[in-house]
Amino acid sequence: MQDSDKVFAGSIPESYDRYMVPLIFEPYAADIARRASVLTPRSVLETAAGTGVVTRALVPQLSAETTYIATDLNQPMLELAASAFRDPRVRWQTADALDLPFDDDSFDLVLCQFGAMFFPDRMRAYREARRVVAPGGPFLLNVWDAIEENDFADEVTTALAEMFPDDPPRFMARTPHGYHDVRLIEQELTDAGFGAVVVETVTAQSVASSALIAAKGYCHGTVLRTEIETRDAGGLEEATNRAASVIAARHGDGEVRGRIQAHVVTAIA
Template identity: 60%
Template sequence: MLEADKVFAGSVPENYDRYMVPLIFDFYANDIAQQAASFSPKAVLEIAAGTGVVTRALAPKLAADAAYVVTDLNPAMLDYAASRQPPDSRIQWKQADAMALPFDDAAFDLACCQFGAMFFPDRTSGYREVKRVLKPGGRFLFNVWDRIEENVFAQDVLDALGEIFPDDPPRFITRTPHGYFDTGLIRSQLEEAGFSDVAIETKAEQSRAPLARIVATAFCQGTPIRNEIEARGGNLEAITDRVAATIAERRGSGEISAKMQAHVIKANA
């Protein structure tokens, strides 16, 4: 992962929440929120909260006396998440690096992370930090995307950008979001960090959009792909149009849908 892969600034948070969240994140956010709530946690840590899609799904399911600390490395994303959340005295918003969590040992009984572990520069060390702040027997619940070939819209965008920039195609999608899909590796790194009872479930779902242009805008303007396009001197709107045209050729000009797939992981501290 490159440092630029962590830059979600400018209009990216708003476009991420407006386009990416309904396109690919809502289903898995609701799934992780339901599973998290089933443990009846009283002290919850969310890592890499992004624009707060899990927070919005999980907070209503928590007990009235629960404490919920929501963190992200990127202040712009965290600020946007806080702006979208109804007032809730149980929630504390805190900028935090997952590699050096600013919390006491054994402070939480549940930690959750939606599509954030792929951004950890050292996953085993990151998992050790999560285990450190969990109480003995606490739960760690997170998800990661499966390989790009199992996520059709992402593959479409990758292919289109490869045609537009044949000499230097943007690689953010495969390098980071879809670069950490080996379940054997994930299990071994969690166990090396001290977790036990690791359970991994692969879940497939349909990603839907009213138009191909929505998919293209989501990826090209709501993720660090935007940084890659602009770094190559590309006109953002023109490139988005070209990506949309490729998707429309493959999937249709009206409402479209395609497979997406992720791994959902549970482990005990």
């Protein structure tokens, strides 16, 4: 992962929440919220909360006594999350998952949706999650499967490689879809001190009203935008249209549907 892969700044957070959240994150937020809610936790920590898609899905399912701290290192993402969802049980807090400002054994449950791929030191982040979750408590996380198992991400990457053959933007393959080896995931969590680790591969569907909307999500709402504009300062619209054409060629005009696939992990402290 490159340092630039962590920079969701400028207009990216708004485009991310507008396009990418409904396109690929909401189905897995509903899944992880369902898994979390049946545990009836009284204290929850969410790391890498982003614009709050999991928070919005889970908090309404929790008891009135539950405390919920949603954290992220990226302040613009967290500010957008806080403005979109207000609940007295939720505290939004800037925090680094590699250096959590909480006491040992502070939470019944720790959550992380699609954040582990961005951690510069996953083992340190996992050890921090293990430290702050109570003995016997779960750490729930999910990570994307290989890019070839995720239609729109793969097709956008293909389109951009055709536009920039000498220096193809590889953010999606390198980072969001770069941490999908189940054995590695299990081993790292075990080495971080977790006991039982269960990995389930979950397939869902990505739906957009058009190929262009899907392409905008990836090209405007992720670090791909930075990669495109670094290569061609005025090339964002062309790149988006090229990506839309590749998606439409496979999925048709009008509403498009593609496969998305992720690993959902439960690690017990």
